[in-house]
Amino acid sequence: MVATKKSFLSIVIFAFITTAAHAGLPIQHWQSTSGAQVYFVENHDLPIVDVSVNFAAGSSQDTLEKVGTAAMTQRLLTLGAGGMTDDEISNKFADLGAVLGGDFDVDRASLKLRTLSSEREKSAALQLLATLLQKPDFPVKVLEREKARTISGLQEDATLPESISNRAFTAALYGSHPYALEDAITPESVAKLTRDDLVAFYQRYYTRNNAVVAIIGDLTRAQAEQLTDQVTEQLPQGQAATALPAVPLPQVAVERRIPHHAAQSHILLGYPGIKRIDPDYFALYVGNYILGGGGFVSRLTEEVREKRGLVYSVYSYFAPLREAGPFQIGLQTKREQTGQALSVVRDTLKKFVTDGPTSKELKAAKDNLTGGFALRLDSNSKVLDYLSVIGFYDLPLTWLDDYVGHVNKVTVAQIKDAFARRIKPDNMVTIIVGNTE
Amino acid sequence: MHRFITALLFLFSFQTVAAENQIHETTLANGLKVVVQEDHRSPVVVAQVWYRAGSIDEYNGTTGVAHVLEHMMFKGTRQFPAGQFSRMVAAAGGKENAFTSRDYTVYFQQLEKSKLALSMKLEADRMANLQLTDAEFAKEIQVVMEERRWRTDDKPQALVAEQYMSTALQVHPYGRPVIGWMNDIQNMTGQDARNWYHTWYAPNNATLVVVGDVKPEQVFALANKYYGVLKPHKLPVRKPQVEPEQKGERRITVQAPAKNPYLLMGYIAPTFKGSADWEPYALEILTGVLDGNAASRLNRNLVRRDRSAVEVSAGYDMINRGPSQFEFDATPSEGTSVADLEIAIRGEIETLKNEGVTEEELQRVKAQVIAADVYKRDSMFNQAMEIGQLESTGHSWRDLADYTKRLQTVTPEQVQAVARKYLVDEHLTVAILDPQPIDENAPKKEAPHGRH
Numbered sequence: 001m002v003a004t005k006k007s008f009l010s011i012v013i014f015a016f017i018t019t020a021a022h023a024g025l026p027i028q029h030w031q032s033t034s035g036a037q038v039y040f041v042e043n044h045d046l047p048i049v050d051v052s053v054n055f056a057a058g059s060s061q062d063t064l065e066k067v068g069t070a071a072m073t074q075r076l077l078t079l080g081a082g083g084m085t086d087d088e089i090s091n092k093f094a095d096l097g098a099v100l101g102g103d104f105d106v107d108r109a110s111l112k113l114r115t116l117s118s119e120r121e122k123s124a125a126l127q128l129l130a131t132l133l134q135k136p137d138f139p140v141k142v143l144e145r146e147k148a149r150t151i152s153g154l155q156e157d158a159t160l161p162e163s164i165s166n167r168a169f170t171a172a173l174y175g176s177h178p179y180a181l182e183d184a185i186t187p188e189s190v191a192k193l194t195r196d197d198l199v200a201f202y203q204r205y206y207t208r209n210n211a212v213v214a215i216i217g218d219l220t221r222a223q224a225e226q227l228t229d230q231v232t233e234q235l236p237q238g239q240a241a242t243a244l245p246a247v248p249l250p251q252v253a254v255e256r257r258i259p260h261h262a263a264q265s266h267i268l269l270g271y272p273g274i275k276r277i278d279p280d281y282f283a284l285y286v287g288n289y290i291l292g293g294g295g296f297v298s299r300l301t302e303e304v305r306e307k308r309g310l311v312y313s314v315y316s317y318f319a320p321l322r323e324a325g326p327f328q329i330g331l332q333t334k335r336e337q338t339g340q341a342l343s344v345v346r347d348t349l350k351k352f353v354t355d356g357p358t359s360k361e362l363k364a365a366k367d368n369l370t371g372g373f374a375l376r377l378d379s380n381s382k383v384l385d386y387l388s389v390i391g392f393y394d395l396p397l398t399w400l401d402d403y404v405g406h407v408n409k410v411t412v413a414q415i416k417d418a419f420a421r422r423i424k425p426d427n428m429v430t431i432i433v434g435n436t437e
Numbered sequence: 438m439h440r441f442i443t444a445l446l447f448l449f450s451f452q453t454v455a456a457e458n459q460i461h462e463t464t465l466a467n468g469l470k471v472v473v474q475e476d477h478r479s480p481v482v483v484a485q486v487w488y489r490a491g492s493i494d495e496y497n498g499t500t501g502v503a504h505v506l507e508h509m510m511f512k513g514t515r516q517f518p519a520g521q522f523s524r525m526v527a528a529a530g531g532k533e534n535a536f537t538s539r540d541y542t543v544y545f546q547q548l549e550k551s552k553l554a555l556s557m558k559l560e561a562d563r564m565a566n567l568q569l570t571d572a573e574f575a576k577e578i579q580v581v582m583e584e585r586r587w588r589t590d591d592k593p594q595a596l597v598a599e600q601y602m603s604t605a606l607q608v609h610p611y612g613r614p615v616i617g618w619m620n621d622i623q624n625m626t627g628q629d630a631r632n633w634y635h636t637w638y639a640p641n642n643a644t645l646v647v648v649g650d651v652k653p654e655q656v657f658a659l660a661n662k663y664y665g666v667l668k669p670h671k672l673p674v675r676k677p678q679v680e681p682e683q684k685g686e687r688r689i690t691v692q693a694p695a696k697n698p699y700l701l702m703g704y705i706a707p708t709f710k711g712s713a714d715w716e717p718y719a720l721e722i723l724t725g726v727l728d729g730n731a732a733s734r735l736n737r738n739l740v741r742r743d744r745s746a747v748e749v750s751a752g753y754d755m756i757n758r759g760p761s762q763f764e765f766d767a768t769p770s771e772g773t774s775v776a777d778l779e780i781a782i783r784g785e786i787e788t789l790k791n792e793g794v795t796e797e798e799l800q801r802v803k804a805q806v807i808a809a810d811v812y813k814r815d816s817m818f819n820q821a822m823e824i825g826q827l828e829s830t831g832h833s834w835r836d837l838a839d840y841t842k843r844l845q846t847v848t849p850e851q852v853q854a855v856a857r858k859y860l861v862d863e864h865l866t867v868a869i870l871d872p873q874p875i876d877e878n879a880p881k882k883e884a885p886h887g888r889h
Binding site: 047048089095097153264297309313368369374375 | 478480511520523527528529530532547548549575577578581582583584587590591592694696730732737741744748768770771800801804807808811812815816817875
């Protein structure tokens with residue numbers, strides 16, 4: 001029960017997981033005999049091994065007819081495999097002190113494992129991971145249970161202003177693009193999912209050639225090679241994931257106002273943003289730090305919170321994806337001041353896009369982004385996430401090493417130019433949940 | 438290492454102790470305690486300043502003032518006016534934040550290691566020289582009200598948690614929310630915040646925790662340079678405000694717009710007093726048996742087997758300045774009433790009390806504890822948090838070293854014994870969310886306004 005001053009810090013960090021690295025992070029990369037791409041950092045500081053196995057099996061690979069299949073497939077991977085029940089799997093990992101996790105987003109589905117590096121624990125935990133990935137059972141009874149739990153969660157979400165605004169935002173921003181499928185899931189669509197849907201999705205997307213394996217920790221290159229074979233060589237064979245279409249840009253402003261009883265209005269503004277590999281990546285990224293990514297020193301926080309006391313949290317971020325991920329500004333404010341807060345945000349954005357940052361602001365941004373670079377790689381779990389991103393999006397192996405140089409090269413003119421070309425304040429998507437007057 | 442410490446003792450009259458897990462401590466002449474843990478894996482450092490002042494130290498009418506002061510601490514000093522603190526930390530590549538809890542208020546920076554001095558310079562300055570103006574206060578109190586709306590008022594389960602605590606603890610300050618009641622926030626003044634600051638913000642009421650790629654001697658010298666010049670002051674006597682014994686079950690219903698009901702129930706439980714205590718360790722193991730992994734009793738039986746719940750969890754925290762709770766919370770599945778779910782949870786508790794736990798369950802929890810003790814070393818921040826939390830609740834970081842070992846000694850009989858002793862009906866409080874239809878056309882009314 002802790003109250004924090006800066007709730008949005010975690011959002012900022014999440015949005016820029018994309019970023020930086022340690023000059024000279026020694027990433028070893030190879031393709032395993034199974035076809036999987038492997039990214040490995042050998043590090044013996046702690047007796048721990050972290051592994052993440054990633055597939056292009058996120059929600060954008062769903063179809064509208066069977067929306068929700070991708071998420072449910074990933075969820076059931078850990079709930080029945082090789083004849084083991086969900087309880088048996090949970091207990092075996094617990095007995096080893098191993099921690100199983102995973103990530104799921106529009107592009108990517110993954111399973112993650114953290115284990116002690118001692119031989120008994122490590123080999124047993126990896127064997128379990130190998131079974132989950134390669135011998136999933138998708139038990140019908142477990143599927144029915146998880147469907148009921150998912151539906152319950154969706155029904156609750158439908159009452160919460162934050163969830164309502166997020167769903168409306170995704171729908172308005174992405175329309176018929178596959179990135180809209182993430183929030184197209186309904187209780188009705190979940191109820192229709194069958195075991196066959198999951199099996200077919202698994203066979204199609206959890207393939208050897210789609211696998212990206214990230215590893216860091218207390219093991220040798222030879223052990224990492226063996227590990228990779230173990231967790232991938234019995235995966236289905238198949239084609240690469242379906243390529244995504246480009247995200248169409250809105251030609252007119254879209255504004256949706258959804259009434260809600262809450263004390264605060266939840267406001268989201270956005271526009272299609274950047275791709276993971278994008279010529280404007282660093283200009284927009286550094287620029288956004290100045291606009292709304294830099295916490296207390298950002299323009300949005302200064303104008304909306306510090307000067308006027310209208311919000312607890314206001315932020316902006318670019319979430320770079322395979323295709324253009326969202327550029328989003330978010331805030332919550334007392335319902336009576338909805339209009340005032342919205343106009344301050346719009347003015348702040350418009351001014352930034354029109355005039356760009358000052359050179360003093362740019363220097364401050366560079367000082368922070370380059371000076372704090374080491375903080376981005378100060379734990380194995382952070383490095384693991386970077387390895388996954390680099391591997392999954394096929395970024396250069398030197399991407400982390402080059403980061404500081406890229407940030408330092410950004411100019412005021414580049415930021416101004418990139419924002420002017422890429423962000424259109426007059427064509428934004430705006431969602432207001434709460435006071436709609 | 439030992440030789441160095443002798444030198445330090447000589448130079449600064451520090452009381453310094455070295456320990457096996459590379460933790461070092463000293464206390465400056467003005468009472469500021471400094472604890473340093475070396476972690477040389479990355480060229481970074483985390484510095485946390487822990488003030489032993491949280492909502493437990495508040496009185497009715499000014500609830501939330503500890504947290505309001507935390508916000509005001511970013512509003513500047515004569516040397517570094519409003520906004521400068523954050524700008525300087527940002528320019529150094531740092532991340533910063535602060536948080537307030539029931540027991541303490543914490544300010545921290547994460548930085549590249551060469552920037553540690555900046556953190557100390559700024560923190561030491563605002564420990565003594567905060568300029569808390571009514572103009573800044575008037576703006577910031579609006580931000581805090583927004584925070585309360587966001588954190589609690591618009592979240593039905595958070596309202597349940599708030600009401601649960603105020604029902605379980607009717608006298609002890611833990612019954613009041615950390616963020617404060619809205620009416621108290623609305624009526625708070627700049628003077629309330631200044632009083633709080635002058636009462637509690639002093640080197641002799643603080644602990645500095647530093648973890649990272651540093652040498653303790655450097656940290657101690659920097660601390661002495663920046664914090665050493667600050668004057669201690671006399672702290673008020675802290676009244677215990679002990680909760681009278683609960684004599685019977687307490688129940689409360691919270692009505693709020695929502696879809697699913699929600700249940701939060703808990704028992705009064707002992708707080709860790711010192712290493713002679715075994716009961717808190719047994720209760721920690723009990724938590725693991727109930728909710729340590731996805732196949733522990735609660736999830737296995739209620740979510741997976743009976744399908745009466747969509748979520749269920751158990752929690753207990755043995756480190757507090759005040760009384761602890763052993764809590765359960767759960768969301769019933771479609772077709773199960775919240776009353777039936779409560780019966781099911783109480784059934785699990787009865788089974789525990791009557792039949793105890795198996796050796797297999799115990800070993801499983803212990804294996805997870807041993808591994809977690811290794812995994813936590815991957816986060817400098819969390820290591821600093823553990824040290825600071827113990828130091829700020831009347832204990833020592835040395836209790837950490839003991840913790841894992843002590844958990845390993847817990848027996849099945851001890852787990853059963855604490856279940857029987859503490860999970861008893863007369864010490865139970867139950868809070869239930871009774872979902873109300875969502876009427877979009879009826880804006881919720883805030884509590885009656887004071888000043889605003």
